[in-house]
Amino acid sequence: MITELEFVPVPPADLDRIRCNGHDDFGHRVIPRTSGAGAPLRCCLRLSREGERIALISHRPSSLGGPYAEVGPVFVHAGRCPGFAGSSFPADFLDRQAVLRPYDAAGQMLDGVLAEPGESEGELKRLFDDPAVALVQVRNVIAGCWNFSVRRRAA
Known part of the structure; x- marks a missing residue:
């Protein structure tokens, strides 16, 4: 799928x-x-x-x-920027180690995955194979801070 x-x-x-x-x-x-x-x-x-x-x-x-x-x-x-209009994994984050945290629709964390550089895209696809996953947060490994979220595109 x-x-x-x-x-x-x-x-x-x-x-x-x-x-x-x-x-x-x-x-x-x-x-x-x-x-x-x-x-x-x-x-x-x-x-x-x-x-x-x-x-x-x-x-x-x-x-x-x-x-x-x-x-x-x-x-x-600090000022307005073009934002993110991409439809694929943000290029500057591809070759970084990341923590991927999937959540269900009620906001409960389901799992946690440490993705090595270059693996985040594949891990995301694997996580979204689970229909219970509503959102995945991609986070910094060292500081733990949020980088961006990923969700299924609305039809």
Whole structure:
């Protein structure tokens, strides 16, 4: 069974609201800074380039709710960016080790997979073979922070 997947960054409407308010949804000020290369940007799902203006905000990535709906730090562009329009695994995250956490529709974590560099795409397809999986969070191995979510594309 082939499942078409959607790769989900921080929603652009949330970022517009946060940038307009000058603080994230948890009261932390948005403080732009000049980036070095390599910060994982959760607005456009790529790594930052030297000299870009970015900010660190708090974000709750789970739209499912439940006790696993944690809040954590994410880097985003300080100003509006094109976002992520891709339909395949974000290229800058392909060759990184990652933790994949599948959740059911009630927001309960079903499993956890450590994917080695280059294996995340295949592991995602395997996880989505289980019809109980509603969402998978792709996370950083060292810091544990959320990189992006993946869900089945709505028909």
